Amino acid sequence: MPKSAKTQKKDPKTTQYEETFKVSGEELLKKVKEIIREGNVRRIIIKDGKGKSIIEFPLTVGVVITVLVPVLAAIGAIAALMTECTITVVREKK
Numbered sequence: 001m002p003k004s005a006k007t008q009k010k011d012p013k014t015t016q017y018e019e020t021f022k023v024s025g026e027e028l029l030k031k032v033k034e035i036i037r038e039g040n041v042r043r044i045i046i047k048d049g050k051g052k053s054i055i056e057f058p059l060t061v062g063v064v065i066t067v068l069v070p071v072l073a074a075i076g077a078i079a080a081l082m083t084e085c086t087i088t089v090v091r092e093k094k
Contacts, residue, residue, distance in 0.1 A: 015092055015093050016042060016090050016091065016092055016093065017090075017091055017093060018088055018089065018090050018091075019088070019089045019091065020086055020087070020088050020089075021035075021086065021087045021089070022084070022085075022086050023084075023085060023086075023087060024083065024084060024085075025078075025079045025080065025081070025082035025083050025084065025085060026079065028046070028075060028078065028079035028082065028085055028087070029072065029075050029076050029079050031087060032044060032046075032072070032075055032087065033072070035087070035089050036059065036068070040091050040092045040094065041059045041089055041090070041091055042058065042059060042060075042090045042091060042092055043056065043057070043058050043059065043089075043090040044056070044057055044059065044087065044088070044089055044090075045087070045088040045089075045090075046075065046078065046085055046086070046087055046088075047085060047086040047087075047088065048082060048084075048085055048086075049082070049083070049084040049085065049086075051086070054078055054082075054085070055071075055074060055075065055078060057071050
């Protein structure tokens with residue numbers, strides 16, 4: 001499996017678009033932290049290899065990292081149990 005595969009889905013009627021990344025379980029936490037640092041993220045959805053949503057959390061501009069610590073801990077626990085997963089990122093258009 002490639003390190004991460006990316007697809008993008010845009011809707012011209014909204015101010016948001018989705019990006020999807022396929023990653024291994026061991027890359028999951030690293031990729032989520034990278035996505036958060038990039039900014040303009042509204043929501044992150046993590047799905048298992050079969051496409052079932054495991055965790056979904058919203059992000060807003062003012063989210064403080066201390067609020068994300070429990071979420072990142074949960075993602076780390078999920079990553080330990082999964083071999084393959086998909087991250088869907090909903091972003092705001094610039």
